[in-house]
Amino acid sequence: MAAFFQALLQHSFLQHALLAGLLVSISCGIVGTYVVTRRITYLAGGIAHCVLGGMGFARYMQVVHEWTFFTPMLGALLAALLAAFIIGWVNMKAKERIDTVISAFWGMGMAIGILFIAKTPGYGEDLMSYLFGNILLVSQRDLLAIAGLDLFIAATALLFHKQFVAVCFDEEFARLRGINTQFFYFLMLALTALTVVLMVSIVGIVMVIVMLTLPAAIAGRFCLRMGSMMALAAGLCALFTFGGLALSYAPDLPAGASIIVLTGVSYLLSLLFKKR
Amino acid sequence: MSQPIQIENLNFSYGPVSVLEDANLSLGEREFVSIVGPNGGGKTTLLKIILGLLEPQSGSVSVFGKVPEIGRKQIGYLPQYTSLDALFPVTALDVVLMGRLGITRSLGFYTKSDREAAHAMLSRVGLDKFHNRPLSALSGGQKQRVLIARALVSEPKLLLLDEPSSSLDDYVEQELFDLLQELNKELTIVVVSHDVAYVSRYVEKVICVNRVVHTHPVSEIDENLIHDMYGEHVHAVRHDQEQE
Numbered sequence: 058m059a060a061f062f063q064a065l066l067q068h069s070f071l072q073h074a075l076l077a078g079l080l081v082s083i084s085c086g087i088v089g090t091y092v093v094t095r096r097i098t099y100l101a102g103g104i105a106h107c108v109l110g111g112m113g114f115a116r117y118m119q120v121v122h123e124w125t126f127f128t129p130m131l132g133a134l135l136a137a138l139l140a141a142f143i144i145g146w147v148n149m150k151a152k153e154r155i156d157t158v159i160s161a162f163w164g165m166g167m168a169i170g171i172l173f174i175a176k177t178p179g180y181g182e183d184l185m186s187y188l189f190g191n192i193l194l195v196s197q198r199d200l201l202a203i204a205g206l207d208l209f210i211a212a213t214a215l216l217f218h219k220q221f222v223a224v225c226f227d228e229e230f231a232r233l234r235g236i237n238t239q240f241f242y243f244l245m246l247a248l249t250a251l252t253v254v255l256m257v258s259i260v261g262i263v264m265v266i267v268m269l270t271l272p273a274a275i276a277g278r279f280c281l282r283m284g285s286m287m288a289l290a291a292g293l294c295a296l297f298t299f300g301g302l303a304l305s306y307a308p309d310l311p312a313g314a315s316i317i318v319l320t321g322v323s324y325l326l327s328l329l330f331k332k333r
Numbered sequence: 334m335s336q337p338i339q340i341e342n343l344n345f346s347y348g349p350v351s352v353l354e355d356a357n358l359s360l361g362e363r364e365f366v367s368i369v370g371p372n373g374g375g376k377t378t379l380l381k382i383i384l385g386l387l388e389p390q391s392g393s394v395s396v397f398g399k400v401p402e403i404g405r406k407q408i409g410y411l412p413q414y415t416s417l418d419a420l421f422p423v424t425a426l427d428v429v430l431m432g433r434l435g436i437t438r439s440l441g442f443y444t445k446s447d448r449e450a451a452h453a454m455l456s457r458v459g460l461d462k463f464h465n466r467p468l469s470a471l472s473g474g475q476k477q478r479v480l481i482a483r484a485l486v487s488e489p490k491l492l493l494l495d496e497p498s499s500s501l502d503d504y505v506e507q508e509l510f511d512l513l514q515e516l517n518k519e520l521t522i523v524v525v526s527h528d529v530a531y532v533s534r535y536v537e538k539v540i541c542v543n544r545v546v547h548t549h550p551v552s553e554i555d556e557n558l559i560h561d562m563y564g565e566h567v568h569a570v571r572h573d574q575e576q577e
Contacts, residue, residue: 094421216440223431226421233384233410234487235435277422281467286422 061306070193071302074312077195078298080203081255084210086291088252089273090283091245095225098270100148100246103159104140105253105265107166111136112187112257113173120177129187130202133257137250140166145246149239190261190313192302199258206251213248214287221245222283259298260313267317268294271324278327297323335398336361337407337491337521338383340546343392345378352378356392356546362490365517367532368525370542376525379542380495384410397490406435409484409520411494414476419469425479426451426464432486454482458512474505481512491521498526510535 065071092101115132118124144162148155174184186194195203214221223231224241232238249269256265276289301316338360345353352375360366370376381387382394385401396404409432429451430443437447455461458478468476477497484492494513498506513522514535526532533539533551541547 094418096418219430219434219437219443220439222423222427223434226423226428226431227412227417229386229412230410230431230483231434232386233405233408234432235406277420280422281424282422282427 058303058307061303064306070195071306073195073197073200074192074302075299077192077200077203078259078302078316079295080200080207081252081259082291082295082298084207084248084252084255085268085294086272086276086289087210087214087287088248089269089290089294090276090287091221091225092249092269093273093277094283094286095245097246097249098266099156099159100144101249101253101269102266103144103163103166104137104246104250105257105262105269106163107140108133108137108253108257109170109187109262110166110168110173111139111170112183113170113177116183117173117177120179129183130199130254130258133254134251136166137254138247141246141250142243145243149242186261187257188261188263189311190257190259190264192259192298192312192316195258203255203258206255210248210251213244217241217244218284225283260316264313264317267320268297271320272297275324275327278330293323335395337364337397338523339393339395339398340383341393343382343389343394345375345382345387345389351544353382353389353542353546354544356542358540358546358548360521360523363517363519363521364538365513365522365536366524366538366540366548367529367536368523368540368542369527369529369532372527374543375546376542377495379546380493380525383493384408406487407490409481409487409489409492411477411480411484411492411497413495413499414473414480421468423468424465425455425460425468425471425475428468428479429455429482429486432483436487450486451482454486455479457485458482472505473501474508477501477505477509478512485516489520491523492516493523493525495525496527497524498528498531506531 065075092098111132111134112129114136115127115129118127140162144159147158151158170187171184177183220231220236220241223234223236224238224245228238228242252269253265256268260268272293273286273290275293276286280286280289297320298316301319302312304310304319305312305315336359338358340356340358343353343356344351356379368376368379378387382389383396383401385396385405394401397407398404426448430447433443433447433450437443452461452464455464458481460475460478460482463471463475468479471479481494497509501509513524516522524532524536529539537551539549539551541549
């Protein structure tokens, strides 16, 4: 642990990693609270896995067709928003079983990503870092993008807090009070998509759903209101990111997986405490 | 002032299944009525049509002289509590504040006047000292009162309650209806219930919904009517004893 703090002072990549983790925690706490209370975990998981399609496509275009502007993060952003819109729309309109529909997108999103990555020269490392995250590779430019998205998510959540709470608690009532519940449902999914993209750089696609649900779930056991649940979830998310990073440093473990295990164990331990 | 609810020749079906046939219904100001009928008879459908959540295939519906989507702003609605998440992190005051949506500003948090109105309404239902309690820590009767306060805080002219007493014991149910009776001095109240015997002690009219819609003054309610509505096995109603 001491070695970690020493390294933190010396290496800018570690400072970037930590800063990224702390920034993302804000969105994670806010959006995680929506996901948990509105019970759209599986939907969020579907969006997360569709992201691979976007990242694979972007990487392919970058390498093979030299679209240099088309970064994997931009691809992830587009794929996440598209997936959120389509899954949300199907959920609202279609009479299909929604979990089946999500499974279809979940699998197809990943498959498309794998196909593109397979056709991209030098694919091996890319795939691993997309799937399992690589917090230590966060660049200064990534940090700026993360901060921008973070600010947007937090501002939106703050401005429309009462509408989001009402839509999560009792959508029908909110609609009767003249709230455009469809709009807020899609806005919530869009915020979820943006947060997924932010988390992917930290813990990777496969483990996003853990960070999006467990800190909020722990917070929900102790908090009486949405606002405090968001704050505590964000704090926990920051703590787990910091802790996982610190614990993984000396034994040279993958940071993303360490963060996830720490989060999961903390959640299980929280179950031992009595609920509020 | 137009009537709270006016329904004429309304037909509604889910696909080939006819739910409501040629329904007519008229409700005057400050009436206290109950919608009764068997499960699957169309009570909830009728409610949702009045609230503008479902569109009938034919017929006209007006709520305070307007189409339901507009007129429903004057309605305070109490859904069945079982449809809500019992563990949701909100306090009693948070829930009541939701009733201010559509009145309050759209950006930012609730205003001071929203909070004052919510506190006032919680006092009205006798729960202001519990305003900071989480909803999950309140009893069934208290939760119902919080939801009634939420329905009332928008100052509606019509209160619509969907099975408000289904999860309450007898004593709390009576408290609830006493409260409704008092509120009835100012507003029109419609209670959906499956317990004809109980509600007929309080309401003036009973609207029987079982694919067809008939309105009866309470005095007409007797065993034959209930038999017609529900089929056979329903325990007899004894207004004579209960109203002594």
